[in-house]
Each structure stands twice: as structure tokens, then as C-alpha cells.
Amino acid sequence: MTIPLTGLDMPVLVPAGVPAHALCVLATGHGRVGSSPSYWEDVSIGPRPEPEAPADASPAWSLRTIARRGCRPGGDGGWTTDGGLRSIAETAVTSMLLKLVPYGASAAETLRSTEEAGATGRAVAARLDDVRTWPRTALDVDGHPFVLWLHRRPEGFAGVADLGPCRVVLHGRRPPPSWRFTLLSAEAAQTAFGA
Known part of the structure; x- marks a missing residue:
């Protein structure tokens, strides 16, 4: 299944030198404050699964670009705010560990x-x-x-970085081929991954 990037309004970080056909969009997120228009929050990409991989297999790594949106007012008196590095570090480690929860486990487990x-x-x-x-x-x-903050543990790795216009969460069983990346504009990401 292809996840479209129609209307994307944020940059997306991808590994440098890895062709777009070897990558896929794993997830996207949108936000909204009150009745204001929705906006893009994040885009996660990872390696395209091998044809023989089980359907429920998680990718070896995931790279999530989180847009920096600042503090924005909503129509109902609420507002948005960007989380700090600790917040995205928690997300990185928790997400990595959640990938290890076995499918088919009991509700209690x-x-x-x-x-x-x-x-x-x-x-x-x-x-x-x-x-x-x-x-x-x-x-x-x-x-x-x-700066890339990198946490390694027996289950895999988690990493976070702040690029200014966006923040980055990485996690998985093993890291991408290198720590070299390119930041695609919204238009370039739409072209690379299909609008």
C-alpha cells in the first residue's frame, strides 16, 4: 500500500545515496488545533520491504521527520507547541521497543x-x-x-536530532547504511514518493 504525500508542506529527511525506489513512506501524521485547518506533523520513511518478508515484519530502521510548527493558536483557545529533544528521545526509544511487541499476544501481554x-x-x-x-x-x-544523540541497546538503536526547521527521530534493529542524509523539499518528496 502506498501512502500519498498529497498536499505535503514540510521537508522530509532521507538517506543520501539511497534511491527513492528502495524506500517507502511508512506513516504520516496531521494535526489540528480546534477548528483551524489541519497541517502536516510528520512523515516516516524506511527501507522498502523485501518481497519475501512476512507482511507483519517491521523495517530494519525508521526515519521520522517532525515539522517544527511553533506555538500556533487554535479557534477554540488552544494552541500547539513543539516538543523538546527529551520528548522526541522518549518517542524514539518507546517506538523502537513497541516494534518488539509480538503480534497475536494476549491483550494483557x-x-x-x-x-x-x-x-x-x-x-x-x-x-x-x-x-x-x-x-x-x-x-x-x-x-x-x-548533532545526533544516539542510544544503543540490545534490542536496537534510537536517535534524535534537531535540524532547525524540523526534528528527527530514528529507531530500529539496525541503523541506516550511513549517517549521511538529504533534506528534500515538500515538492521533491512528493516527486520521489508520489503525491
Whole structure:
């Protein structure tokens, strides 16, 4: 199934040197405050599954670009706000662990695993300043270095970066081929992945 990017209004980060046909859009997110128009929040991409892979197999890695939208008013008095690095670090670790919850598990086991993943995500994200938990490395985006906070554990990896106009969440069993990426404009992402 192809997830369309029709109306995309945000940039999308993709691995440099990886052809678009080897990637696919895994998920998209939209937001809204009150009765205001909806807006794009995020786009997740990952490697296209191998034809022989089981239908329920999760990709080896996932790269989620989160638009920075700032504090925006809504028609009902509410507003939006961008989360900080700890917030997206929690998302990265929790998402990585949630991919390990087995399909077909009982409701009780699924609930326990989900709660455990969330608690671990919060605990690990709280240590974002600890270089033993989150060593820093360079993330190359179109030739410009950005800080990548990278957490590794037996189950896989989680990473976060702040690129200015967007923030990035990475997670999976193993990382992408390199830490080199390119930031596609909304138009280029629509062309690459189909509008």
C-alpha cells in the first residue's frame, strides 16, 4: 500500500545515496488545533520491504521527520507547541521497543509490553545529557553537520536530532547504511514518493 504525500508542506529527511525506489513512506501524521485547518506533523520513511518478508515484519530502521510548527493558536483557545529533544528521545526509544511487541499476544501481554516500553522510553530520555546513555555523533545533512544523540541497546538503536526547521527521530534493529542524509523539499518528496 502506498501512502500519498498529497498536499505535503514540510521537508522530509532521507538517506543520501539511497534511491527513492528502495524506500517507502511508512506513516504520516496531521494535526489540528480546534477548528483551524489541519497541517502536516510528520512523515516516516524506511527501507522498502523485501518481497519475501512476512507482511507483519517491521523495517530494519525508521526515519521520522517532525515539522517544527511553533506555538500556533487554535479557534477554540488552544494552541500547539513543539516538543523538546527529551520528548522526541522518549518517542524514539518507546517506538523502537513497541516494534518488539509480538503480534497475536494476549491483550494483557500487549498492555504490559506497551507500558514497559513507555516507562523505559521516559527513563532513557531523562538521561539525554548523559553521554554514556546518549553518545553524540555527527549527522551529515547535505554536507552540514548536526548533532545526533544516539542510544544503543540490545534490542536496537534510537536517535534524535534537531535540524532547525524540523526534528528527527530514528529507531530500529539496525541503523541506516550511513549517517549521511538529504533534506528534500515538500515538492521533491512528493516527486520521489508520489503525491
